[in-house]
Amino acid sequence: MGMLPMLAVMLPVLAMVAAVPLGARGAERLTLAVLPIGLALSIVIAVIVQLTQAPILYHLGHWAPPLGIAFRADGLSAAMLVTTAIVVAAVAIFARADFGTASGAPERRQAFAFWPLLLALWAAINLLLVANDLFTLYVGLELLTFAAMPLVCLDGSRATLEAALRYLMFALLGSVLYLLGVALIYGAAGTLDIVLLRERVTADPPVILAIAVMTAGLLAKTALLPLHLWLPPAHAGAPAAASAILSALVVKGSFILLLRLWFGVMAAVPLPDAAQILAGLGATAILLGSVAALRETRLKLLVAYSTVAQIGYLFLMFPLLAAVPGVSDIAAKAWTGGVVQAVSHAFAKAAMFLAAGIMAARFGHDRIAELGGAGRAMPVTLLTFALAGLSLMGVPPSGGFAAKWLLLSAAIGAGQWWWALVILGGGLLTGGYVYRVLASGLRSGGAAVPMSTPVTWRRDGMALGLAVISVALGFLPLAAFGLVQVGQLDLAP
Amino acid sequence: MIADLLLVAAMLIVALASMLARQAFTAVALFIAYGLLLTLAWVRLAAVDVAMTEAAIGAGLSGVLLLGAVRRLATQASPPPEQPPGPAMTLLIALGCAALAAALGAVVLLLPNPAPSLAAPVAANLPATDLGNPVTGVLMSFRALDTLLESAVVLLAVVCVWALTPEGGWGGVPGAAQPVQRDGPLALLARALPPLGIVIAMHILWVGADAPGGKFQAAAILAAMWLLPWMAGLVTPPPIAARWLRWTIAIGPVVFIAIGLAGAVIEGAFLAYPPGWAKPLILIIEFILTASIAVALALLVIGTPDTAQRR
Numbered sequence: 001m002g003m004l005p006m007l008a009v010m011l012p013v014l015a016m017v018a019a020v021p022l023g024a025r026g027a028e029r030l031t032l033a034v035l036p037i038g039l040a041l042s043i044v045i046a047v048i049v050q051l052t053q054a055p056i057l058y059h060l061g062h063w064a065p066p067l068g069i070a071f072r073a074d075g076l077s078a079a080m081l082v083t084t085a086i087v088v089a090a091v092a093i094f095a096r097a098d099f100g101t102a103s104g105a106p107e108r109r110q111a112f113a114f115w116p117l118l119l120a121l122w123a124a125i126n127l128l129l130v131a132n133d134l135f136t137l138y139v140g141l142e143l144l145t146f147a148a149m150p151l152v153c154l155d156g157s158r159a160t161l162e163a164a165l166r167y168l169m170f171a172l173l174g175s176v177l178y179l180l181g182v183a184l185i186y187g188a189a190g191t192l193d194i195v196l197l198r199e200r201v202t203a204d205p206p207v208i209l210a211i212a213v214m215t216a217g218l219l220a221k222t223a224l225l226p227l228h229l230w231l232p233p234a235h236a237g238a239p240a241a242a243s244a245i246l247s248a249l250v251v252k253g254s255f256i257l258l259l260r261l262w263f264g265v266m267a268a269v270p271l272p273d274a275a276q277i278l279a280g281l282g283a284t285a286i287l288l289g290s291v292a293a294l295r296e297t298r299l300k301l302l303v304a305y306s307t308v309a310q311i312g313y314l315f316l317m318f319p320l321l322a323a324v325p326g327v328s329d330i331a332a333k334a335w336t337g338g339v340v341q342a343v344s345h346a347f348a349k350a351a352m353f354l355a356a357g358i359m360a361a362r363f364g365h366d367r368i369a370e371l372g373g374a375g376r377a378m379p380v381t382l383l384t385f386a387l388a389g390l391s392l393m394g395v396p397p398s399g400g401f402a403a404k405w406l407l408l409s410a411a412i413g414a415g416q417w418w419w420a421l422v423i424l425g426g427g428l429l430t431g432g433y434v435y436r437v438l439a440s441g442l443r444s445g446g447a448a449v450p451m452s453t454p455v456t457w458r459r460d461g462m463a464l465g466l467a468v469i470s471v472a473l474g475f476l477p478l479a480a481f482g483l484v485q486v487g488q489l490d491l492a493p
Numbered sequence: 494m495i496a497d498l499l500l501v502a503a504m505l506i507v508a509l510a511s512m513l514a515r516q517a518f519t520a521v522a523l524f525i526a527y528g529l530l531l532t533l534a535w536v537r538l539a540a541v542d543v544a545m546t547e548a549a550i551g552a553g554l555s556g557v558l559l560l561g562a563v564r565r566l567a568t569q570a571s572p573p574p575e576q577p578p579g580p581a582m583t584l585l586i587a588l589g590c591a592a593l594a595a596a597l598g599a600v601v602l603l604l605p606n607p608a609p610s611l612a613a614p615v616a617a618n619l620p621a622t623d624l625g626n627p628v629t630g631v632l633m634s635f636r637a638l639d640t641l642l643e644s645a646v647v648l649l650a651v652v653c654v655w656a657l658t659p660e661g662g663w664g665g666v667p668g669a670a671q672p673v674q675r676d677g678p679l680a681l682l683a684r685a686l687p688p689l690g691i692v693i694a695m696h697i698l699w700v701g702a703d704a705p706g707g708k709f710q711a712a713a714i715l716a717a718m719w720l721l722p723w724m725a726g727l728v729t730p731p732p733i734a735a736r737w738l739r740w741t742i743a744i745g746p747v748v749f750i751a752i753g754l755a756g757a758v759i760e761g762a763f764l765a766y767p768p769g770w771a772k773p774l775i776l777i778i779e780f781i782l783t784a785s786i787a788v789a790l791a792l793l794v795i796g797t798p799d800t801a802q803r804r
Contacts, residue, residue, distance in 0.1 A: 006763045010750060013645055017746040020648060021739035060638045061756070061764040067614045067635050107734065109663040113656035120649050127642070139642045146649050150656040161657075184600065190609025206600045213593075 001048060002058040005073040005130040008041045008081060012123035019116040024108060025101040027115035035089045038122070042081035046483065049078040055487030065133065065193035072132040072195065074487025076339055080129050080256060083343045087248050087350045087466065088122045094354055094462040095241035110154050114242075120147035121245055128253045134182045134192040134265075137257055141178065141221070145171040148250045151242035152234045163233035170220045170230045174254070177217030184210035185265070194264040198489050203269045211271075214261060215278075221254035224278075224315060225285035228308045232292075235307060236300040240357020243300065247307045248350035252342050255314055263321060263335075267489040275322035282315030283422040290429030294436070299356045299366035302433055303349070309426060310345045310392060313407065314338055316419050320410045330413040332485060337406030339484040340473065344399025347470035348388040354463035355384040359441075368437055373445020380460040382441045387467035389434030391474075394427045399473025402481070497537060504530045517566060521559040528552025541705035542628040545697070549713035557720070557794055623772035625703030632707070633775045637764045641753065644746045644782055647789045651742055655733055658797040664734035665798035673726035683725035690718040698783050702776065708783040715787035720794055730795055742792065745785025749778050 015034045019027035048056060055074035064070070073081070099114040101107065124143035131137050149171065153164035186192055188207050189200040201207050223231040231251075235243050262271070289309030296302040317338030321331050358381045359374060360366040375382050394404035404423050411419040507530060511523035528551045535544035578586065615627050615635065622634045632640045655667075674680040694714040701707035722728045731738045752774055756765040766774050 003757060003763070006757070010754070010763065013642070014747070014750045017645055017648060017743050017750065020652060021736060021743045023736075023739075059762060061634060061766075062760070062762040063618075063635050066611055067618060069636055069638050107664065109656065109658050112663075113652055116649070116652050117656075120645075120652075123645075135636075136639055136642070139639055139646070142646055143642065143649065146646060146653055150653045154656065156657070156660065180597075184604075187601075187604045187608055190611065205603050209596055209600045 002056055004041055004045050004048070005056055005071045005077070006058055006060070008038065008045065008073075009071075009123060009126045009130060011038055011041065012119045012126065016116050016119035016123055019119055024099075024111035024115065025103070025105075027119075028096065028100055028111070031092055031115050031119060034119075035085075035092055039082075039085040039089055042078070042085040045073055046078035046082050049073065049075055049486050050483045053486055065196055066191035069136050070132045070193060070195070071130045072487070073130045075482075075484045076256065076259070076488075077129040078486075079339060079343055079484050080252070081126060083346050084122065084125050084129070084249055086469065087245065087346055088118065090462040090466050091241050091244050091350065091354070092118060094244075094459050095239075097459060098239060098241060109156075110239075113150060113154060117147045117151050118245070121151075121250065125249055125253050128256055132194050134185065134194065134197075137260070138175070138179055138182060141175055141254065141257070144250060144253050145175065145221075148246055151246065152238045154239055154242060155237075157237075159233070160237040163230070163237045167230045167234040170223075170227065174217035174220035177213045177220075181210035181212075181214030181217070184213075194260055195489065197265045198267050201265060201269060207269075211261060211266060212274075215258065215274075218254045218258045218261075219281075222251050222258065222311060222314075223308060224281055224311055225288060225308065226281070228285065228289070228311075231308055232301055232304040235304040235353075236298070240354055240360070243304075243357065244350040244353040247304065247353055248346040251307070251311060252346060255311075255342065259338075262318065264489045270322045272319060272322040275318040278315045279319045279419060282312040282318075283419065285309060285312030285315075286422055286426035287429070290426055290433065293433040294429060296433075297368055299368050299371070299437065300353070300360060302368065302437065303352050303356050306352070306392065306430070306433065307349055309430070310341075310349065313341050313345075313404070313423070313426070316407050316411070316423070319416060320407070320414050320419070323414045323416065330410050333406045333413065334410035335488065336481045336484055337403050337408075337410055340399060340406065340481060341403035344391055344403055344470050344473050347466045347473070348391040348400060351384050351463050351465075351467035351470060352388040352392075354459070354466065355381050355388065358459055358463065359385075368440050371437070371440045372443040374441035375443075376445065378460075380464055382438065384460070384463045384467045385441075386434070386438055387464075387471050389430070389438070391467070391470040393430045393434060394423075395431075397474035398471045400470070402474050402476075500530065500534055500537065504534065517563045518560075521556065521563055524559065525552050525556035528556065542626075542707065545705060545710045549710045553717065554713050554790060554794070557717075561794060561796070621768075621771070622766075622775070623769075624775065626701060626705065626707075628705070629701055629707055629775070633778065634764075634766070634771065637753070641746065641749045641764070644749060644786065647786055648742055648746055651789050651792050654793055654797060658733075659799075662798035664732055666732050667730050667792065667798050668723070668795035669799050671724055671726040679721075679725045680727075683722040683727055686721055687718040690714055694718070694783075694787075698779060701779065702772065708779045708786060712783045712786035712790055715783065716790040716794070719787070719791045723791075723795065730792075733792075733798060738788070742785050742789045745778075745782035748781045752778060 011034055015030055019030055022030060045056065055072050058071040059065075060069045060071065062068075095114065095118070099111045101111050120143055124140050124147055127140035127143065128137060131140060145168070149164050149168050152167055153160040182192065184206050185197065185201070188204060188210070189197055191197060191200065220227040235247050238246060262275075286309050289305050289312060293302045293305035293309065296305055317334045320334035356366065358378065359371065362378060363371065391398040391400035394400045404427065408420050408423050411417060411423070504527065507523055507527045511520050511527055514520035514523060528547060532544045532548040532552065535541070535547055612627070615631060618635070619627055619630045622630045624630045624633070674683070694711040697706040697714065698708060698711035701711070719728070723730060753764040756767075757763040760767055
């Protein structure tokens with residue numbers, strides 16, 4: 001049982017390594033073969049964590065921390081493992097049309113690169129979810145960056161190369177700052193194991209500076225405003241399948257690591273003032289990102305700016321948790337709200353980018369003003385976009401509604417009503433930019449009726465499936481969300 | 494003491510000069526010099542393993558990669574210069590960097606002394622691994638997972654570089670064609686150095702179990718022994734479509750993971766070695782991994798297939 005988190009990490013790593021010599025066609029088939037195994041592993045982990053109400057612990061090589069490395073799959077890990085496996089699987093099936101290799105066909109560059117990169121991303125995210133050692137988490141960040149960066153410029157155009165290079169600069173700056181903090185923490189506490197650090201760290205200057213530089217570095221990777229400048233060109237320029245993974249999962253990897261720092265390592269040392277600053281940046285991101293999306297003329301850039309805004313919501317949980325440390329109804333609501341936001345945004349944004357990709361491929365462009373006729377020519381695609389949009393807006397019943405409702409009531413419960421205003425305002429702005437796309441798509445086409453190119457049912461099906469999940473999360477009984485509370489270090493006595 | 498102070502002063506001066514250099518080539522040359530000074534500093538701190546890695550990877554391989562980048566930039570039309578930040582912005586950046594540097598300096602002085610360390614538990618548990626070098630014990634047993642994942646990152650880096658292959662070049666011979674050097678220092682070195690270098694690399698790899706050394710340093714030297722004849726135009730790299738080439742760079746991580754999984758089955762924990770088998774298994778991993786990493790590092794320097802010259 002303890003081996004499951006290790007297998008969830010090593011399965012995609014082994015597949016990624018083996019995919020390189022197998023070549024494009026072999027890599028594609030290998031990926032499709034390991035997807036169901038990885039999905040099953042993550043579901044079993046979630047079931048075990050839910051049933052035992054305890055995290056799964058695993059010591060690699062029988063060496064216990066601080067000497068060795070531990071894996072620790074708690075409720076947050078379990079929920080995100082399942083999310084990651086589903087999104088990766090849907091995107092992989094979607095991507096076969098773009099990156100598949102027919103039997104006997106010569107290997108193409110994009111096809112060779114895509115499958116190992118996808119597997120590496122999956123491995124990196126799973127590692128970031130279950131590793132309990134700050135340096136192993138650093139290796140996870142590196143794996144994530146080097147898998148995500150080439151996906152941005154997979155089409156090889158000058159614009160996407162520039163976007164990828166800018167992304168790389170931000171990501172490497174983030175890595176350097178994170179590593180600097182790791183060194184300081186080791187110098188101060190003599191261990192890098194998060195559970196042990198929770199007992200050992202105090203609010204000393206070295207630890208505080210370490211947390212500050214690590215937070216700054218991880219914010220650059222998570223693209224929280226004002227460090228978001230790399231995100232829109234990178235996420236909008238990548239192929240649709242890659243955009244979906246980048247926006248849905250990759251930015252969450254560094255975010256989860258932030259949670260581990262703030263509410264794992266520093267669980268016993270609340271930092272309420274700094275948390276207010278983080279949430280302030282988040283609120284600014286919600287408002288400015290949504291306004292930028294409202295004014296955007298290109299569909300994929302609109303979806304990318306929507307990611308900038310939705311990332312902002314994730315940071316509203318910080319002051320709500322820091323204000324009421326320990327066991328408390330409000331802290332539980334804030335934590336669950338933040339995690340459900342991460343999960344539902346992953347499904348909704350992946351669906352939205354896939355839908356945008358289908359539309360862009362069909363029309364041959366992604367100018368929002370010229371999407372007329374989409375409603376008749378590709379109703380399923382537009383429906384996908386609408387469902388994902390509803391979840392992002394927070395319209396009930398949807399996963400986005402559950403997340404925003406929990407955050408809203410936690411904000412009011414904690415007496416920080418100003419965040420509630422931001423949540424409501426952000427929802428209205430989100431409605432505005434989703435409506436713009438739908439209104440344009442539902443107009444009759446006129447001269448701009450798109451040529452009918454074969455859009456397979458499979459691609460639409462995958463995008464629609466993800467959108468349906470993001471909405472269906474809202475139908476889950478509230479008890480099901482209890483999973484994400486399991487093993488939370490700041491609630492431990 | 495005085496020698497150490499001189500070393501620190503030299504490092505600061507060379508680092509600053511590298512930052513302020515106008516020419517990219519000068520900056521890279523100073524960066525390599527900085528890496529060598531850093532190597533000396535690690536030796537002074539009695540961290541010989543780190544020193545060797547710094548010399549091989551930090552100064553050597555990174556230096557070659559940067560020199561290659563400078564050469565490529567020189568042959569291409571320079572892009573339009575970016576708007577430099579205004580004086581107020583420059584001042585702000587300088588103040589921010591100075592504040593961070595000052596804070597770091599202050600905080601390092603505040604760290605507990607003696608520093609909390611895992612050296613004692615490492616020494617206590619080292620006999621269980623049959624190894625004599627504590628650094629190898631950490632890298633191959635206590636924290637073997639990190640090493641395994643880093644070896645996968647090296648492979649991923651090759652995929653990253655190959656993913657940038659220009660249109661039409663896929664599957665071809667990587668790297669720009671090197672003019673054949675019939676005589677001159679490079680031709681001589683390319684012929685005379687590899688036999689010696691290969692022996693040295695093997696020695697560093699072999700003693701790594703019990704003394705400073707190991708696979709990354711050995712792999713960097715081996716990579717250089719392939720790159721020298723390549724630069725002299727004496728050897729042509731295999732095409733990137735070659736299956737055996739791809740298996741060579743993948744086999745190291747594959748074997749590492751396979752042995753790790755065998756440990757999970759037999760010993761009940763991933764990367765646990767059965768008693769008495771730790772040293773032979775670690776040596777097997779190190780040898781195969783050295784081959785994979787050496788080829789991967791060389792491929793990183795050689796770069797992407799070049800359409801203009803090959804097809």
